[in-house]
Amino acid sequence: MLLRVENLSKSFPVEFSVFGKPTKFLRALYEVSFEVEAGSIFSIVGESGSGKSTIARILSGIYKASGGQIFYNEKPLEDPSKNRDIQMVFQDPDTSLDPRKTVSFIVEEGLRIQNTVSKRERRRLVLDIVRSVGLTEEVLVKYPHQLSGGQKQRVAIARSLVLKPKLLILDEPTSALDVSVQAQILNLLVELKERYQLTYILITHDLKIVNHLSDHTMVMYLGQIMEIGRTEDIIHKPLHPYTKALLESVPKPGLDNLSKFSIKGEIPSPLNPPKGCPFKTRCPLCFERCQEKPELVDLDNRKVRCHLYKREV
Numbered sequence: 001m002l003l004r005v006e007n008l009s010k011s012f013p014v015e016f017s018v019f020g021k022p023t024k025f026l027r028a029l030y031e032v033s034f035e036v037e038a039g040s041i042f043s044i045v046g047e048s049g050s051g052k053s054t055i056a057r058i059l060s061g062i063y064k065a066s067g068g069q070i071f072y073n074e075k076p077l078e079d080p081s082k083n084r085d086i087q088m089v090f091q092d093p094d095t096s097l098d099p100r101k102t103v104s105f106i107v108e109e110g111l112r113i114q115n116t117v118s119k120r121e122r123r124r125l126v127l128d129i130v131r132s133v134g135l136t137e138e139v140l141v142k143y144p145h146q147l148s149g150g151q152k153q154r155v156a157i158a159r160s161l162v163l164k165p166k167l168l169i170l171d172e173p174t175s176a177l178d179v180s181v182q183a184q185i186l187n188l189l190v191e192l193k194e195r196y197q198l199t200y201i202l203i204t205h206d207l208k209i210v211n212h213l214s215d216h217t218m219v220m221y222l223g224q225i226m227e228i229g230r231t232e233d234i235i236h237k238p239l240h241p242y243t244k245a246l247l248e249s250v251p252k253p254g255l256d257n258l259s260k261f262s263i264k265g266e267i268p269s270p271l272n273p274p275k276g277c278p279f280k281t282r283c284p285l286c287f288e289r290c291q292e293k294p295e296l297v298d299l300d301n302r303k304v305r306c307h308l309y310k311r312e313v
């Protein structure tokens with residue numbers, strides 16, 4: 001297994017005493033466990049605030065986990081920020097690319113920090129990678145504001161790939177782009193995955209992309225896994241009422257129209273999440289037992305957190 005995450009938790013301090021001691025925490029992740037096979041695409045879906053980006057930021061070393069363990073190639077990964085094998089592409093290239101730096105500087109930066117190859121070799125690697133993301137060398141002297149949205153995201157991808165990662169975390173890589181450009185970037189990502197033998201963790205709101213591209217899918221709600229398994233099973237035979245609601249909230253007929261979801265009712269505040277099942281306030285099938293917190297149970301080739309289902313014996 002390329003990546004194994006066990007009981008990952010994250011709490012953010014949100015209120016402090018006059019002495020600066022945290023007095024209130026927001027729990028963004030509750031004991032999240034999953035595995036990512038080498039060469040596969042693992043999708044993470046869920047509404048806003050479900051903890052998707054928090055997972056991405058912990059895996060790429062931007063945030064420190066509050067609990068749990070990460071294993072990379074079955075070895076404990078104590079400090080993900082030191083592991084160059086894992087790189088991240090952010091949602092919005094406008095905020096992730098430094099507007100004061102040229103493309104050449106931005107793409108080369110990781111190599112400069114790494115300082116393992118000569119200046120000449122760095123230039124060659126930068127040019128190679130810029131071409132492989134479908135840009136020409138003319139962009140090297142340009143600044144981000146001189147590029148289109150799609151070109152900027154190509155630069156962001158090049159910046160991550162120049163470090164020769166094994167695992168790329170794509171946090172909504174196309175959601176800031178025009179619809180026409182989204183498909184081009186997705187096609188590019190598929191092509192790059194083959195060429196560089198990459199593994200992807202793909203965070204997206206777009207179930208159509210999940211359905212087309214990914215091997216496994218994890219459905220998150222308020223920091224907890226609701227359902228996790230093979231994409232085929234999750235999309236075509238969802239078990240959890242939340243997964244069903246996500247799928248029902250997208251245009252019909254057929255899965256070709258799967259797109260961004262929006263389910264009815266407000267997501268509860270993560271500062272004051274419902275006791276018991278987190279989805280109980282919006283679930284059409286809620287019953288008495290949902291006052292108790294459901295465990296994640298193994299069922300029908302996947303794991304589901306819902307009292308409607310019992311562990312298979």
Ligand SMILES: Nc1ncnc2c1ncn2[C@@H]1O[C@H](COP(=O)(O)OP(=O)(O)OP(=O)(O)O)[C@@H](O)[C@H]1O
Pocket residue numbers: 012013014026027028046047048049050051052053054055270
């Ligand atoms: N640095 C932070 N400090 C305090 N709270 C945070 C911080 N980062 C994230 N959170 C909170 O943690 C929860 C999960 O946030 P996260 O960004 O992981 O959600 P998400 O699933 O990526 O949502 P979206 O689809 O909107 O990107 C949210 O309630 C968010 O407000």
Ligand SMILES: [Mg+2]
Pocket residue numbers: 052053054171
């Ligand atoms: Mg996010």
